[in-house]
Amino acid sequence: xxxxxxxxxxxxxxxxxxxxxxxxxxxxxxxxxxxxxxxxxxxxxxxxxxxxxxxxxxxxxxxxxxxxxxxxxxxxxxxxxxxxxxxxxxxxxxxxxxxxxxxxxxxxxxxxxxxxxxxxxxxxxxxxxxxxxxxxxxxxxxxxxxxxxxxxxxxxxxxxxxxxxxxxxxxxxxxxxxxxxxxxxxxxxxxxxxxxxxxxxxxxxxxxxxxxxxxxxxxxxxxxxxxxxxxxxxxxxxxxxxxxxxxxxxxxxxxxxxxxxxxxxxxxxxxxxxxxxxxxxxxxxxxxxxxxxxxxxxxxxxxxxxx
Numbered sequence: 584x585x586x587x588x589x590x591x592x593x594x595x596x597x598x599x600x601x602x603x604x605x606x607x608x609x610x611x612x613x614x615x616x617x618x619x620x621x622x623x624x625x626x627x628x629x630x631x632x633x634x635x636x637x638x639x640x641x642x643x644x645x646x647x648x649x650x651x652x653x654x655x656x657x658x659x660x661x662x663x664x665x666x667x668x669x670x671x672x673x674x675x676x677x678x679x680x681x682x683x684x685x686x687x688x689x690x691x692x693x694x695x696x697x698x699x700x701x702x703x704x705x706x707x708x709x710x711x712x713x714x715x716x717x718x719x720x721x722x723x724x725x726x727x728x729x730x731x732x733x734x735x736x737x738x739x740x741x742x743x744x745x746x747x748x749x750x751x752x753x754x755x756x757x758x759x760x761x762x763x764x765x766x767x768x769x770x771x772x773x774x775x776x777x778x779x780x781x782x783x784x785x786x787x788x789x790x791x792x793x794x795x796x797x798x799x800x801x802x803x804x805x806x807x808x809x810x811x812x813x814x815x816x817x818x819x820x821x822x823x824x825x826x827x828x829x830x831x832x833x834x835x836x837x838x839x840x841x842x843x844x845x846x847x848x849x850x851x852x853x854x855x856x857x858x859x860x861x862x863x864x865x866x867x868x869x870x871x872x873x874x875x876x877x878x879x880x881x882x883x884x885x886x887x888x889x890x
Contacts, residue, residue, distance in 0.1 A: 584647045584648070584880045584881075584884055584890060585644075585645055585646045585647050585835070585854065585879045585880045586646070586647060586648045586649070586650075586834070586835065586879070586880040586883045586884055586889050587641070587646050587648070587649040587650065587835060587836060587837050587839065588650050588777070588802045588804075588834040588835060588836045588883045588887065588889075589650060589652065589744070589779055589780075589802045589804035589834075589836030589837065589838055590637060590649045590650060590651050590652070590804075590836070590837055590838070590839040590840075591651060591652050591654075591838070591839060591840065591841075592631055592632060592634060592637065592651050592653075592674075592675060592678060593625075593629045593630055593631065593840065594630045594631060594632035594674075595630065596632060596670070596671070596674060597632060597653075597671045597674050597675070598656070599656045601656075602656055603622065603625060604618075604622070605751050606621075606625065606751060607619075607621040607622040607625060608621075609751045610624075610625075624844060628840065628843060628844045629840040629843070631840065632674055632678065633677070633678055633681055634651070634678035634679070634681055634682050634685075634686050635681075635682075636840075637649060637651070637686070637839060637840070638682050638685050638686070640839065640840075640843060640849075640850040640851075641685060641850070643850060643851045644850040644851040644853070644854040645851075645854060646850070646854065647685070647880070648684075648685055648686070648687060648889055649685065649686055649687070649837075649839070650686075650687045650688075650689050650713075650714070650887075650889070651675065651678070651679070651686055651687070651688060651689070652689050652690065652691065652716045652744070653671060653672055653675045653688065653689070653690035653691065653712075653716075654690075654691050654716065654718050655668055655691050655692045655693045655696070655718070668692065668702075672690060672706060672709075672710045672712075673710070675688055675690065675710065676688065676709075676710040676711060679711065687713050687714075687889060688710065688711055688712050688713060689712065689713060689714035689715065689716050689744060690706050690710070690712045690714075690715065690716060691715060691716035691717060691718055692706070692732075693718075693722070694717070694722060694726070694728040694729045694731065694732045695722060695728045699728070699731065699732055700731050700732055700734065700735035703715060703732060703735045703736065703739070704735060704739065707739055707741065712741070713741060714741050714742045714743070714744060714887070715732065715736050715741055715742070715743050715744065716743075716744045716746070716779075717729060717732070717743060717744065717745045717746065718746045721755050721758065722758060723758045723763055724745055724758070724763045724764050724767055725763050725766050725767060729767065730767070730770075733767055733770075733771050733774060734771075736771075736774055737771055737773050737774050742774070742775035742776070742777060742887060743774055743775070743776050743777070744776075744777045744779050744802070745764050745776060745777070745778055745779060746759055746779045746780065747759050747760070747761045747764070747778045747779060747780055747781070747782045747783070747785065747789055748779075748780040748781075748782050748783030748784065748785065748805075749783055749784060760782075760785060760788065761778050761782040761785050761788045761789040761792050762785075762788055762792070764776055764778060764792060764799065765792055765795075765796070768792070768796045768798055768799050769796065771798075772797070772798055773798075774798060775798050775800065775886060775887070776796075776798055776799045776800070777799075777800045777801065777802055777834070777887075778792065778793070778799065778800070778801050778802070779802050779804055779836070780802065780803070780804050780805050780806070780836075780838075781801040781802060781803055781806070781824055781833070782801075783805070786820055786823070786824055787823065787827070789801055789824075789828075790823065790824050790827035790828040791827060793827075793828035793829065793832045793833075794827050794828050794829060794832075799832075800828075800832050800833070800834060800882075800886060801824065801828055801832060801833050801834065802833075802834040802835070802836035803821070803824075803833065803834065803835060803836050803878070804836030804837060804838035805836075805837075805838040805841060805842075806821070807837070807838075807841075807842050807845075807848035807853055808842070808848075810847075810848065810853075810856065811842075811845070811847060811848055814865035814866070815865040815866030815868070816866075817865065818860070818864045818865045818866050818868040819866060819868055821860075821868075821870075822864075822868045822869070822870065825870075825874055825878070830871075830873065830874045830877050830878075830882075831877055831881075831882045831885070831886070832882065833877070833878055833882065834878070834882055834883040834886075834887075835857065835878050835879045835880065835883070837850065837853065854879070857875060857878065857879060858875065858879070860875050861874075861875055
C-alpha cells in the first residue's frame with residue numbers, strides 16, 4: 584500500500600485569494616514565469632474541491648490513500664471571502680464522503696482562535712477529522728495557545744502534524760524551526776507529532792528530533808523540489824534523514840497539488856523515482872528495499888493507523 588501522508592485540496596471556496604496570490608508571487612520568484620501566469624496555472628491545474636482530480640492522480644501513480652489537510656487561513660490572509668471555517672470543513676467532508684476508501688481528513692484551526700480546542704473536538708465528531716494540522720503562520724509551537732490544542736488532541740487520541748520549514752511571505756519562517764517541537768513532544772509523550780516537510784532546509788534538525796523522541800515522525804512533502812534542484816543532493820539528504828531518524832520514522836508526502844504540473848515531479852513520476860531508489864539512486868547513494876517500502880506507506884500505515 585502506498586500512502587500519501589500530506590496532500591491538500593484548493594479551490595475558490597476553500598482557499599483565500601490572498602494566499603493564492605502569495606503563492607503565485609512565490610512561484611514567480613523561483614521561476615522565470617510572471618505572477619499572473621502562475622496564478623492561471625494554479626486555477627487551471629490545482630483547483631479541486633471534490634477530490635476527483637486528486638484521486639485521478641493517485642490512480643495514475645498507484646497511490647492507495649491520501650491524507651488531505653484542511654487549513655485555517657483566517658488569521659493569515661484575513662477573511663476576504665464569505666466562506667466560514669465551518670463551511671470549509673463541510674466541503675472537505677463531502678470530498679472524503681465521495682472517496683471514503685481513498686481520502687482521510689486532517690484539519691487545523693488557528694490555536695489563537697477563541698474556542699480552538701472545542702472546534703478540534705467538533706471537527707472530529709462532526710466532520711470525521713482524524714488528525715490535527717498546526718500551520719504556524721506566526722505562532723510558535725511552544726506557545727500556550729498551541730498547548731491547549733495539544734491537550735485536546737491528546738484527549739481525543741489524534742496525531743498532530745506541525746508545519747516545519749520555510750514559509751511564504753507574509754507568513755513568518757522563524758517559528759517553523761523543527762526545534763520548537765522539541766518541548767511539546769516531551770510534554771505530550773502520548774501524542775504522535777509529525778514534522779511536515781521534515782524541516783526542509785532544517786532537515787538535520789528535524790531528523791535529530793525524530794531520533795531523540797519516540798513520538799516524533801517526519802513527512803517528506805514537497806521534497807520534490809530538492810530533487811528538481813539537485814537529484815544527487817536529494818538522495819544524500821533522504822539517506823541522511825532515514826539513517827538519522829530511523830526507517831520507521833519517515834513518511835511519504837507529496838504536498839499535492841504543488842508541482843503536479845511539473846513533468847519531472849508530477850505524481851506518477853515522483854512515485855516511480857522513489858520506487859527506483861534501491862536499484863538506481865542518484866549519485867550512487869544506497870537504499871534498502873525495506874526502507875523505501877516503509878517510506879512509501881508501511882510506516883504511515885502502522886503509526887497513523889492508515890492501513
